[in-house]
Amino acid sequence: MATPDPHTAKLLKRRYRAERRFKALCIGALSFAVAFLVLFFADIISKGYPAFQQTKIQTEVTYSERSVELPLAAVGEDVRYLVSRGFLRQIPDQVERDPDLMGRTVTRWVTADTDVDQYLKGKHSKLSEEDEQIVDRLAEEGRAELAFNWSLFTAGDSTMPEMAGIRSAVVGTLFTLLVTMLVSFPVGVMTAVYLEEFAPDNRLTRAIEVNINNLAAVPSILYGLLGLAVFINFFGVPRSSALAGGLTLALMTLPIIIISTRAALRSVPDSIREGAFGVGASRLQMVAHHVLPLSLPGILTGSIIGLAQAMGETAPLLIVGMMAFIPASPDGVMDAATVLPAQIFSWASRPERAFAELTAAGIIVLLVVLLTLNAAAVLLRKRFERRW
Amino acid sequence: MTSGQAALLFFGGLFPLMALAYMLGRRRVLAQEATAPLHSRPGFYGWYAVVWLALPALVVALGATLLQLLGLASPPAPMTLTASLLVAAGGLALALRTLRPSLRARNIVEGVARWLLLAASLVSILTTLGIVLSILFEAIRFFQTVSIWEFLTGTTWSPDTAFLGGAGREGGESAQFGSVPLFAGTFMITAIAMVVALPVGLLSAIYMSEYAPKRVRAAAKPTLEVLAGIPTVVYGFFAAITVSPLVVQLAGYVGLDASHSNALAPGVVMGVMIIPFVSSLSDDVISAIPHSLREGSFALGATTSETIKQVLLPAALPGVIAAFILAASRALGETMIVVMAAGLRPNLTANPLEDMTTVTVRIVDALTGDQEFDSPQTLSAFGLGLMLFIVTLVLNMISMYVVRRFHEKYD
Numbered sequence: 001m002a003t004p005d006p007h008t009a010k011l012l013k014r015r016y017r018a019e020r021r022f023k024a025l026c027i028g029a030l031s032f033a034v035a036f037l038v039l040f041f042a043d044i045i046s047k048g049y050p051a052f053q054q055t056k057i058q059t060e061v062t063y064s065e066r067s068v069e070l071p072l073a074a075v076g077e078d079v080r081y082l083v084s085r086g087f088l089r090q091i092p093d094q095v096e097r098d099p100d101l102m103g104r105t106v107t108r109w110v111t112a113d114t115d116v117d118q119y120l121k122g123k124h125s126k127l128s129e130e131d132e133q134i135v136d137r138l139a140e141e142g143r144a145e146l147a148f149n150w151s152l153f154t155a156g157d158s159t160m161p162e163m164a165g166i167r168s169a170v171v172g173t174l175f176t177l178l179v180t181m182l183v184s185f186p187v188g189v190m191t192a193v194y195l196e197e198f199a200p201d202n203r204l205t206r207a208i209e210v211n212i213n214n215l216a217a218v219p220s221i222l223y224g225l226l227g228l229a230v231f232i233n234f235f236g237v238p239r240s241s242a243l244a245g246g247l248t249l250a251l252m253t254l255p256i257i258i259i260s261t262r263a264a265l266r267s268v269p270d271s272i273r274e275g276a277f278g279v280g281a282s283r284l285q286m287v288a289h290h291v292l293p294l295s296l297p298g299i300l301t302g303s304i305i306g307l308a309q310a311m312g313e314t315a316p317l318l319i320v321g322m323m324a325f326i327p328a329s330p331d332g333v334m335d336a337a338t339v340l341p342a343q344i345f346s347w348a349s350r351p352e353r354a355f356a357e358l359t360a361a362g363i364i365v366l367l368v369v370l371l372t373l374n375a376a377a378v379l380l381r382k383r384f385e386r387r388w
Numbered sequence: 389m390t391s392g393q394a395a396l397l398f399f400g401g402l403f404p405l406m407a408l409a410y411m412l413g414r415r416r417v418l419a420q421e422a423t424a425p426l427h428s429r430p431g432f433y434g435w436y437a438v439v440w441l442a443l444p445a446l447v448v449a450l451g452a453t454l455l456q457l458l459g460l461a462s463p464p465a466p467m468t469l470t471a472s473l474l475v476a477a478g479g480l481a482l483a484l485r486t487l488r489p490s491l492r493a494r495n496i497v498e499g500v501a502r503w504l505l506l507a508a509s510l511v512s513i514l515t516t517l518g519i520v521l522s523i524l525f526e527a528i529r530f531f532q533t534v535s536i537w538e539f540l541t542g543t544t545w546s547p548d549t550a551f552l553g554g555a556g557r558e559g560g561e562s563a564q565f566g567s568v569p570l571f572a573g574t575f576m577i578t579a580i581a582m583v584v585a586l587p588v589g590l591l592s593a594i595y596m597s598e599y600a601p602k603r604v605r606a607a608a609k610p611t612l613e614v615l616a617g618i619p620t621v622v623y624g625f626f627a628a629i630t631v632s633p634l635v636v637q638l639a640g641y642v643g644l645d646a647s648h649s650n651a652l653a654p655g656v657v658m659g660v661m662i663i664p665f666v667s668s669l670s671d672d673v674i675s676a677i678p679h680s681l682r683e684g685s686f687a688l689g690a691t692t693s694e695t696i697k698q699v700l701l702p703a704a705l706p707g708v709i710a711a712f713i714l715a716a717s718r719a720l721g722e723t724m725i726v727v728m729a730a731g732l733r734p735n736l737t738a739n740p741l742e743d744m745t746t747v748t749v750r751i752v753d754a755l756t757g758d759q760e761f762d763s764p765q766t767l768s769a770f771g772l773g774l775m776l777f778i779v780t781l782v783l784n785m786i787s788m789y790v791v792r793r794f795h796e797k798y799d
Contacts, residue, residue: 015691022693023599029591033612033667036660043630044622190508198505212512217714217784218777219721221748222519225773228755229522235457251515258512284498312619315723315748319755341621348625348728356629363622374617378610 048360054149055112055120057083057138063101068092078134084111086163114162114354156327161354166362171329172242172337179246179333180253180310185303188257196265197287216255223252224319232320240321240336248320249310260302264295269388297384304377308370314341340366394465398449406438409480413437416487428494436493439500440483445476523777526770533764534565539771542566545734547765565768569734573744577655577726578719580740584659585715589666594696597674616664624728627657632729639741646741649731658725662715673707674700706794710787717783721776723748747772
């Protein structure tokens with residue numbers, strides 16, 4: 001091989017350097033995105049995991065006439081201001097539910113006040129020095145400790161962070177998604193079947209197609225304005241209800257379901273259709289007996305992804321009023337309800353530090369559910385993917 | 389009985405009745421099978437009965453609902469319910485009487501099914517119409533009190549004084565609805581987002597399609613897609629709680645003064661949110677370029693990066709531009725991140741470290757307050773929504789046009 005002249009060699013070197021530079025730039029871009037993701041998860045998890053634990057204090061609870069009237073008197077004087085006022089408020093209820101308790105003294109683990117909780121978790125708290133000493137003593141005696149925060153999952157929203165949980169938001173989410181699914185899935189699949197298998201190529205069909213593509217790109221908050229003006233103000237659906245939110249989300253999810261269903265239908269080869277026609281099936285039979293069953297995994301994958309997206313959506317739900325303070329779980333789709341993302345949003349705007357923890361914990365729960373749904377969709381696709 | 393309960397009873401009753409009708413129709417025709425051969429499969433006769441049962445009932449129920457909504461008449465719910473069920477029973481009786489083996493049940497049922505499918509696909513048109521009309525009507529009411537010209541060119545947005553004025557408090561200045569600072573804030577945050585998303589998304593896509601070994605690509609693609617699956621409220625929390633203080637701190641190191649609700653934090657986070665969008669669209673475009681183009685370039689002695697810069701990118705440009713425009717329209721309409729991390733104060737400035745507000749923030753603010761629905765403050769949300777709709781629609785149209793106009797034909 002001939003040695004290149006110095007000029008060419010220099011040029012070549014420069015070109016190779018440019019090559020390496022460009023490749024590094026590309027890797028850098030990808031690493032930036034991945035680094036953000038890592039930082040993001042680390043940040044959310046470190047902020048949220050303390051909320052999965054909650055300080056409990058072991059103390060004697062006295063159920064008596066006096067403590068029903070003045071719940072503060074139910075617990076010993078030393079811990080009186082350390083246990084959660086939310087727990088004390090429940091004492092009359094507890095007696096009412098279980099009259100046998102009356103006149104007895106029970107040793108129980110009681111939810112601590114949020115300041116005690118923050119102090120034991122080593123964060124800044126508003127406890128007086130005296131109280132801090134008491135808490136230290138209790139902790140040493142094993143009468144105050146961090147336990148798994150079950151009430152995070154069993155309680156509804158509360159103004160006291162130690163009593164607040166996601167239960168009512170989870171129930172609201174289920175109702176809302178149920179409405180979304182019942183409306184958007186059949187309508188979406190029917191639309192896709194019509195466009196893909198039945199529609200003649202005319203103006204109306206093309207209008208519907210352009211429309212669906214446009215709808216997919218309409219900002220979600222505008223669906224909120226639609227829901228407010230049409231469902232709530234015109235049709236009189238109750239504000240903040242799962243029905244209003246679910247219908248709004250259904251219209252938003254519709255384009256996603258239609259587009260993915262069409263792709264699934266299109267992936268079924270024409271030979272199947274011709275085979276069905278060949279044995280005398282009508283068009284409807286061909287679709288119902290052959291094409292739809294074969295494309296079902298693809299349709300389900302798209303629908304799961306669409307529903308997962310609807311589940312994380314907040315903006316349109318704020319507009320239709322689903323940010324209300326809902327301590328008790330809704331009983332039906334007409335009741336005022338809130339959803340998990342809206343709950344996260346309303347917790348995020350509360351000033352107490354403990355609510356930031358709860359917000360991050362709610363986010364962890366939401367992300368786990370969403371990532372599971374997405375993973376399920378991917379698995380479903382992998383499992384049933386078919387090459388024709 | 390509320391209309392909700394009536395609706396529940398109606399649908400709760402309709403489905404068992406439909407099952408019953410199916411069985412009756414099917415059995416009736418099978419009993420007659422001996423007299424003549426069936427035209428259709430027996431199930432179609434069942435469906436024929438179902439159609440005769442359900443369609444009249446639905447028509448009556450929908451008609452009554454419509455009458456009530458339009459305020460023409462308000463039949464009590466129990467009456468509507470009874471009437472629709474009676475009609476259903478009548479329809480079923482009629483269907484059973486007309487059932488004969490020679491009836492072309494399949495053709496009738498399939499005709500109805502086809503109409504149903506068409507009706508379903510009209511829902512998307514109705515949705516668009518609903519969005520346009522509902523926003524337009526309320527916006528018109530808004531523009532009756534505020535001139536469009538002032539709305540489009542005014543540089544002061546202070547709707548709150550309208551509320552005070554409405555409450556009978558004198559002395560405050562009249563409300564001003566100049567949307568320029570809102571749109572300036574929106575475009576500023578969108579621009580920051582695009583500065584992040586475009587290079588990162590595009591270069592990631594290039595790396596994944598041109599450089600990466602198969603295994604890296606198989607891992608990197610779903611990882612990027614996780615970014616797209618994170619709800620915006622979560623990004624908003626992250627931007628407000630983690631990124632904003634970081635920006636303030638970093639600005640402090642270099643001696644700059646950053647507001648706590650600066651525009652940079654939501655912009656950057658929004659950019660990250662859009663990365664998978666840009667990268668997957670660019671990836672599609674780049675991998676659609678045929679291999680012969682790359683091979684031709686390599687054969688001339690070009691390096692990979694030269695091939696990318698001088699062959700692939702020019703070929704992919706229309707698609708990339710379309711992706712870029714779509715991403716920008718998504719950023720313009722993004723709500724939760726800016727609601728949580730950007731400010732509420734309309735601020736006409738070019739400094740991304742200052743706080744500024746966006747169109748979507750003001751929409752949410754106007755509709756989550758305690759104002760009555762008819763106040764100009766509340767209606768302003770629809771004026772802003774209309775503008776947002778028009779801007780994003782135009783961007784989508786441009787993007788579709790670019791794709792169609794510059795679509796490369798390689799063969």
